Amino acid sequence: MRAPILNLLLIASCAGASLFAEESLFAEESLAQAQTAAPAPQTAAISPDAIKQREQELEAARASKKSAEEAQAKLKAEITSLGQDRTQLNQQLIDTAANVRTVETKIDEAEARLKTLNGREQQARTSLDSRRADIVEVLAALQRAGRRTPPALLVRPEDALQSLRTAMLLGAVVPELRGRAEKIAGELGELVTLRKSIASERDQLASDRDRIRSDQTRLAALVDERQRQQSSREKDLDAENSRAITLSKQVGDLQGLIAKMEQDLQSAAKAAEKAAEAAKQAEAKEAANAAANAKPGPAAFKDRSRTSPAILFASAKGLLPLPVNGNKIRDFGGSDGLGGLQKGISLATKPGSQVTTPCDGWVVYAGPFRSYGQLLILNAGGGYHVLIAGMERISVNIGQFVLTGEPVATMGSTSQVASILATNxxxxxxxxxxRKDGTPIDPGPWWAANEGEKVRG
Incomplete structure (x- = not known):
């Protein structure tokens, strides 16, 4: 009966010893680092092993640099092959932006799982630390029992009595020791399982981070190409942008800014004119579809070559994706934190998150504006405007037509909107x-049905 318990406790003691050994090893490493940090005599020579290790590190760095250069050259060749094909460029932009947002979500989920696993590991460690005395006591009791040999039964009657008493004592003690040993071994087994899960999650997280860096590099190159093509079509782009910033300083509210842009700025005025024409055409098309009982759906956005909204903005209810991955912290009509009511929604994001357009539309303003930080305004046609604020960098220009899901900006590391800055x-x-005809409206009905508090993108 003792053998299974001893085996169980042996496993437990080995696992426990490994935990305690880690702490000792950490202390030894810290001491070694401290000794290494101390000034070494100038006469000390670098060991051959150290030289070999440095050569290997240098070779690995060279290989990594070469791989990055080859990837960059391949990406440049791919983008060059797109040429002036706006449809293919749009497809690449939207697909890559979608990949980035998908990986952003996976990283968020992995970090949440890791946080939970780390918490459980800490709890297991704390439990085992509090039971060290129990572990020592159980191991010592079993060791003593193992060393005490039972007396021979056929020597003297007193020996038989002593043997019986020993058997009775073990019969009472062994079940308790078994229970305690099994509990300790169970906790150690759970800790080992947790460690394996944590290692697996960390490996996946590292892989996802490598992937998102690659996708972000590709996306940045595609955005640069899109803007290069846009700049070649708009020769006076820089002058227009400077004039827009000047005009923005002459108005005090958003409605005034929209009106000023679409009235005084050439590219914004053209965008507004195109939006109005597109709305009329879309109304006629939707009237024909209504006669055929055809309702617009997600398939309407598949055409990447379009140069006007796929459907009327009013008909896009339940179809639009939220523009960023994050958590909704303020909803339309709620408190804005300054004694007023929220005229839109606020989404808390991760630093550097990719921002995409929630709808088709023309850019009528892109730049800083008062307490909104970097502000982007889209004319979606039919009297509708979409305002997006709080980004660190905007990557589109005034007058540009953008498609639903197209990358247009990047978040910074802190809040840029003054009304939110105080609390977040x-x-x-x-x-x-x-906004509809200048009045803020509830955007809730427009978001896609699968978009909840946790933005999926």
Whole structure:
């Protein structure tokens, strides 16, 4: 009966010893690092092993640099092959932006799982630390029992009595020791399982981070190419942007800014004119579809070559994706934190998150504006405007037509919107507002049905 318990406790003691050994090893490593940090005599020579290790590190760095250069050259060749094909470029932009947002979500989920696993590991460690005395006591009791040999039964009657008493004592003690040993071994087994899960999650997280860096590099190159093509079509682009910033300083509210842009700025005025024409054409098309009982759906956005909204903005209810991955912290009509009511929604995001357009539309303003930080305004046609604020960098220009899901901006590391800065200064927040004929409206009905508090993109 003792053998299974001894085996069980042996496993437990080995696992426990490994835990305690880690702490000792950490202390030894810290001491070694401290000794290494101390000034070494100038006469000390570098060991051959150290030289070999440095050569290997240098070779690995060279290989990594070469791989990065080859990837960059391949990406450049791919983008060059796109040429002036706007449809293919749009497809690449939207697909890559979608990949980035998908990996952003996976990283968020992995970090949440790791946080939970680390918490459980800490609890297991704390439990085992509190039971060290119990572990020592059980191991010592079994060791003593193992060393005490039972007396021979056929020597003297007193020996038989002593043997019987020993058997009775073991019969009472062994079940308790078994229970305690099994509990300890169970906790150690759970800790080992947790460690394996944590290692697996960390490997997956590292892989996802490598992937998102690659996708972000590709996306940045595609955005640069899109803007290069846009700049070649708009020769006076820089002058227009400078004039837009000047005009923005002459108005005090958003409605005034929209009106000023679409009235005084050439590219914004053209965008507004195109939006109005597109709305009329879309109305006629939708009237024909209504006669045929055809309702617009997600398939309407598949055409990447379109140069006007796929459907009327009013008909896009339940179809639009949220523009960034994050958590909704303020909803339309709620408190804005300054004694007023929220005219849009606020989404708390991760630093550096990719921002995409929630709808088709023309850019009528892109730049800083008062307390909104970097502000992007889209004319979606039919009297609708979409305002997006709080980004660190905008990558589109005034007058440009953008498609649903197209990358247009990047979040910074802190909040840029003044009304949110006071309560959420530690993380970036994106503000989104819909307007109809100048009046803020609830954007809730427009978001896709699968978009919840946790933005999936």
């Amino acid at each position: 200064a530690s993380q970036p927040v994106l503000y989104v507002e819909f």
